[in-house]
Amino acid sequence: xxxxxxLAGCSSLTPSSAGGDGDLVLRxxxxxxxxxxxxxxxxxxxxxxxxxxxxxxxxKGSTTVFDPLTFSAKLSGGNVEDVIRVPLTEPQRLIQxxxxxxxxxxxxxxxxxxxxxxxxxxxxxxxxxxxYGVPQNPYAQGLVYNxxxxxxxxxxPDRPPATWAEVRTAAKKISDSTGRAGFVHESKxxxxxxxxxxxxxxxxxxxxKEEGGKYTATLTGEPTKxxxxxxxxxxxxxxSLGKTLLNNQNDVIKQFAAGQVGMFMGSPGTYRLAKMQFxxxxxxxxxxxxxPQSGGDSTLTGGDIYMVPxxxxxxxxxxxxxxxxxxxxxxxxxTDMAAEQAKALSADPKxxxxxPTLPVFDKARxxxxxxxxxxxxxxxxxxxxxxxxxxxxxxxxxxPPFQAQTLYTALDPVVQAVLTKRDADIDALLASAEKDVxxxxxxxQK
Amino acid sequence: MALLTPSRxxxxxxxxxxxxxxxxxxRGTGARKQLTAWLFLVPAxxxxxxxxxxxxxxxxxxxxxxxxxxxxxxxxxxxxxxALFDDPLLATAVGNTLFFVGLGLLIGFPAPLxxxxxxxxxxxxxxxxxxxxxxxxxxxxxxxxxLWKWFYDPGSGLFNNVLGKVxxxxxxxxxxxxxxxxxxVLESTWAGMGGAVLIYLAAMVGIPGELYEAAEVxxxxxxxxIWHVMLxxxxxxxxxxxxxxxxxxxxxxxxxxxxxxxxxxxxTLTVLLLIFRYAFQDGEYGQAAALxxxxxxxxxxxxxxxxxxxxxxxxx
Numbered sequence: 121x122x123x124x125x126x127l128a129g130c131s132s133l134t135p136s137s138a139g140g141d142g143d144l145v146l147r148x149x150x151x152x153x154x155x156x157x158x159x160x161x162x163x164x165x166x167x168x169x170x171x172x173x174x175x176x177x178x179x180k181g182s183t184t185v186f187d188p189l190t191f192s193a194k195l196s197g198g199n200v201e202d203v204i205r206v207p208l209t210e211p212q213r214l215i216q217x218x219x220x221x222x223x224x225x226x227x228x229x230x231x232x233x234x235x236x237x238x239x240x241x242x243x244x245x246x247x248x249x250x251x252y253g254v255p256q257n258p259y260a261q262g263l264v265y266n267x268x269x270x271x272x273x274x275x276x277p278d279r280p281p282a283t284w285a286e287v288r289t290a291a292k293k294i295s296d297s298t299g300r301a302g303f304v305h306e307s308k309x310x311x312x313x314x315x316x317x318x319x320x321x322x323x324x325x326x327x328x329k330e331e332g333g334k335y336t337a338t339l340t341g342e343p344t345k346x347x348x349x350x351x352x353x354x355x356x357x358x359x360s361l362g363k364t365l366l367n368n369q370n371d372v373i374k375q376f377a378a379g380q381v382g383m384f385m386g387s388p389g390t391y392r393l394a395k396m397q398f399x400x401x402x403x404x405x406x407x408x409x410x411x412p413q414s415g416g417d418s419t420l421t422g423g424d425i426y427m428v429p430x431x432x433x434x435x436x437x438x439x440x441x442x443x444x445x446x447x448x449x450x451x452x453x454x455t456d457m458a459a460e461q462a463k464a465l466s467a468d469p470k471x472x473x474x475x476p477t478l479p480v481f482d483k484a485r486x487x488x489x490x491x492x493x494x495x496x497x498x499x500x501x502x503x504x505x506x507x508x509x510x511x512x513x514x515x516x517x518x519x520p521p522f523q524a525q526t527l528y529t530a531l532d533p534v535v536q537a538v539l540t541k542r543d544a545d546i547d548a549l550l551a552s553a554e555k556d557v558x559x560x561x562x563x564x565q566k
Numbered sequence: 567m568a569l570l571t572p573s574r575x576x577x578x579x580x581x582x583x584x585x586x587x588x589x590x591x592x593r594g595t596g597a598r599k600q601l602t603a604w605l606f607l608v609p610a611x612x613x614x615x616x617x618x619x620x621x622x623x624x625x626x627x628x629x630x631x632x633x634x635x636x637x638x639x640x641x642x643x644x645x646x647x648x649a650l651f652d653d654p655l656l657a658t659a660v661g662n663t664l665f666f667v668g669l670g671l672l673i674g675f676p677a678p679l680x681x682x683x684x685x686x687x688x689x690x691x692x693x694x695x696x697x698x699x700x701x702x703x704x705x706x707x708x709x710x711x712x713l714w715k716w717f718y719d720p721g722s723g724l725f726n727n728v729l730g731k732v733x734x735x736x737x738x739x740x741x742x743x744x745x746x747x748x749x750x751v752l753e754s755t756w757a758g759m760g761g762a763v764l765i766y767l768a769a770m771v772g773i774p775g776e777l778y779e780a781a782e783v784x785x786x787x788x789x790x791x792i793w794h795v796m797l798x799x800x801x802x803x804x805x806x807x808x809x810x811x812x813x814x815x816x817x818x819x820x821x822x823x824x825x826x827x828x829x830x831x832x833x834t835l836t837v838l839l840l841i842f843r844y845a846f847q848d849g850e851y852g853q854a855a856a857l858x859x860x861x862x863x864x865x866x867x868x869x870x871x872x873x874x875x876x877x878x879x880x881x882x
Contacts, residue, residue: 192846196635217634217849308827310847363721365741366829430636525847536830540742556654560848563649 143178146439148203150426150447151181159471162464170446177439186210195219198431202440208258208422209314211244212521215252220427222250226441232453235481243518244425247333254444256452258423258478259387260516261318261411262507263287268405269382273297280409280506284322284350287383287412291360294382301362303383304375305351305535309368312535313528314519315385317420319347321517324416327527328520334565335522339531339554340547343416348546352538365539374398385411387422388504392472407503410510418515421478452480455492462493474499476508478516523561530557622862629856634849646852650860658832659840663816665747666836670815674755675808679800681759682766683792696767700760707757711824714753715740740826743833750821750834758814762807769803770796805876812872813865837861 152159167179182201194200196219206214214220227233244253267277273294281287291302306315317327325343328335355361362381364371373393375381377400388408394400411419426448428440451457466473474497479486520527530553537544629646633639650656685695702710717724718739729735739749777795786794797804819838822828828835828843837857845854 192849193635196851198636213849217636219634219636308829312829363736363741364719366826368827523848529843529847532827533829533832537743540738540830552654559652 143176144435144439145178145180146203146436146443147180147182147201148440148443148447149182149184149201149205150203151183153183159465159468162461165464166447170443173446174439174442177442179443195429195431198429200429200431202428202432202436203426203443204429205424205426208243208255208425209519209524211253211425211427212519213523213525214427215246216522219430220252221430221432221437222246222252223254223428223437223441223444224249224251226438227251227254227445227449230445230449232449232481235453235485237479237481239421239516240423240478240480243421243521244427253425253427254448255480256424256426256448257389258421258480259389260419260421260478260511260514261385261387262419262511263383263409263412264376264386264390265383265407265409266376266379266381266405267407267503268379268402269294269298269300270407273382277407278506280407281383281412282409282510284319284347284412284414288350288354288358288360291354291382292358295358295360295362298382300379301364301375301381302358302360303354304362304364304367304372304381305384305539306367306369306372307535307539308366308532310525310528310532311368312533313531314524316344316347316531316535317519317524317527318385318411319351320344320416321418321420322411322416323347323414324418328522330521335520335561337520337527337530337554337557337561339527339557340550344550345546346414348534348538348550351535352544352546355539356542361539366536376400379405388476388507391475391499395472396470404500404503406500407506409506410514413514417513418517419511421516421518423478449480452489453485455488458489459492459496462496466496466498469498472499473497474501476501476504478511483512523564526560527557625855626859628851629859631852633851635851642852646850646856647860649850649853650856655832655835655840656857659835659837662747662832662834663818663836663838666751666818667812667815669748669751670754670811671808673751674758674815675811677755678759678762678807679766679804682763682770683796685763686767686770696764699763702757703760705757707820708824710757711753711821714756715825718749741830743831746826746830746834750818750825753825754815754818754821762811765803765807766800769800773799809869809872812868816861816865816868 151163154160163181167181170179171177184201186204186206191200191206195204195214204220211220240255240258241251244255245251263280265277265280270277270280270290273290274297275290275293281290287303293302294300295302305319306312320327320341320343323343323346325341325347326338327341327344329338351361355365362375364375367375369386369390370393372381372384373386373390376384376390377394377398379402386408391403391406391408394406395403400406426444428437428444432440451461462473465471474490474493477486534546534549534553537549538546628639630641630643631639632642632645681699685692685699688695705713720726720736720738720741723739725739726736729737738745740746773796777799778791781791781795817838818836819842822834822836822839823842826834828839838861841854841857841861844850844857
């Protein structure tokens with residue numbers, strides 16, 4: 121009954137209103153929490169600058185973060201801010217469900233619009249070519265590893281594994297010589313499916329195909345089977361995946377921060393989580409490499425996306441795009457703005473300034489930004505070098521474009537079965553998951 | 567006399583109508599009182615109607631609609647129900663939920679009764695025991711689950727460490743489809759037992775001591791006293807708590823959501839977790855509402871059958 125109340129209790133609350141003095145009040149997500157003092161100060165300065173440049177608009181920041189538990193209900197009830205921040209897993213679903221609005225027309229008015237990296241914009245774009253958001257700190261998945269455990273296991277931390285066969289060997293060495301988990305694969309809260317997708321990409325797989333405008337799942341491809349076979353061998357032959365097998369991303373990063381994990385698939389951004397959220401003390405042990413490959417030469421991309429929900433009226437939507445351009449697009453283009461932000465953030469020793477991201481524009485522009493923020497960088501950049509050096513050789517692939525979460529939900533139990541049952545039948549598991557997913561996808565595309 | 571009698575009669579009669587006029591006066595003020603009562607009731611009824619009944623009606627409507635709760639909803643008839651029955655996970659979720667209910671009955675139901683029976687014999691430090699037994703109820707469920715997650719940790723968890731000292735294990739607990747549900751039941755029994763223990767203890771206090779004494783005089787030992795005196799006296803309380811446990815366990819959500827996310831391999835996927843997935847992961851609000859409604863119907867039916875079957879308990 122709690123759910124029925126939650127479902128039906130949403131009402132159409134007025135999302136925003138004009139300010140008392142006639143100003144338009146724009147409510148935006150993305151304000152850092154009060155504990156992040158430099159972040160809050162930076163945000164306030166941005167707001168002040170924006171309000172100065174856009175008289176008649178008052179920006180009201182919100183510290184609300186994306187929570188899958190409440191987000192859908194709040195969004196459906198029209199009770200969200202005029203600018204929302206979501207992870208890259210969400211935009212396609214929100215676009216398909218028409219819960220966000222296209223911002224292409226107004227975004228094109230910005231002089232540097234055409235210089236956006238098309239690969240970064242692709243997951244935010246619908247089939248008609250309309251763009252629905254502005255990305256911040258985009259990343260590509262790689263292999264995060266503990267340099268200290270590498271050394272203890274007799275491995276060279278400056279030469280991380282480049283193939284999945286090498287990952288398997290390294291994981292076994294770490295596991296055998298240190299007793300820690302050599303490699304951890306996430307397996308619950310849809311992250312098992314998400315990680316299997318990226319692993320499958322590395323083996324050359326595709327989990328979804330589009331024909332005549334209709335999407336179907338292709339979970340039974342040979343690369344996906346090989347990827348699962350690798351996990352099965354690592355679990356049951358090598359025993360190198362550790363003891364705790366039901367993990368989501370936070371579980372894994374928490375264990376990694378405590379020095380319990382040799383390797384996992386993650387992005388440079390997980391450094392921020394390990395250090396700031398889970399108190400990783402020996403941050404010098406954090407290393408990251410590009411995604412190891414076994415024939416796919418691809419890696420999955422992600423990041424934070426700022427979007428305008430459908431509940432924002434025309435005036436608020438227009439102001440929202442102005443804010444998106446000012447607060448997120450320009451600082452990723454302008455070296456002055458980027459340096460100013462880095463300086464403000466570096467005031468806090470607990471911060472992580474300089475964590476590499478994918479270029480939102482082009483490589484040359486990103487290089488200029490990197491040079492501008494260099495004096496304020498407080499992370500050990502050389503530990504990120506294998507990642508930044510190797511990334512250019514890989515194709516960046518977005519997540520499955522249609523109902524990715526449905527795929528992930530179906531793949532979680534497949535991953536879990538392989539990790540917890542010695543006799544798990546990979547072919548049968550994938551065939552059953554594919555059938556289930558395709559029934560759901562077909563129903564959604566009637 | 568003849569005159570007097572009638573003259574008295576009216577006097578007596580004048581007394582008689584008094585009770586008749588009283589109800590008339592009551593009716594007059596009663597209407598006003600009723601109006602006042604209704605005025606006081608209206609806010610509560612409105613709030614109750616708006617926040618309890620309207621959502622239920624709305625969700626019944628949604629179960630026949632395809633909606634994202636933003637665009638106008640489209641009526642789809644029984645499509646949501648058909649989609650539900652086409653989903654193989656429904657059978658898994660129902661089976662798992664019934665398994666949880668069964669294990670709960672087997673382990674979780676007798677535990678508080680046994681504990682209360684033991685505690686009722688304790689005289690010294692009874693308050694301390696009651697406090698200790700009730701403490702888990704006060705702990706927020708998610709905190710308790712996170713604590714037990716550490717107990718269950720297959721590597722460094724408390725249970726495997728302790729069992730290892732006597733040569734048992736290590737066990738996978740949450741990491742194996744065979745033991746995951748049992749692990750959930752053990753935690754939820756620990757977490758929810760305190761309330762039932764207190765209710766049983768309160769009911770046990772109400773059992774007349776003479777009954778035990780009489781039984782003792784008749785030569786009944788402790789087990790006979792429990793079986794023939796205590797349990798029959800507690801019958802209605804046991805019946806009520808059984809129904810409450812059935813309803814609660816059918817609606818299990820927090821444990822599988824926080825402990826295992828429904829895994830491994832869907833072995834702890836329950837009906838409520840499936841409803842949650844439909845609504846908040848897949849955005850299939852219609853399907854979620856349809857399954858919610860089926861669940862409410864099933865629970866109402868279960869309660870009705872149960873109450874009918876156990877009616878004799880409370881009247882005997």
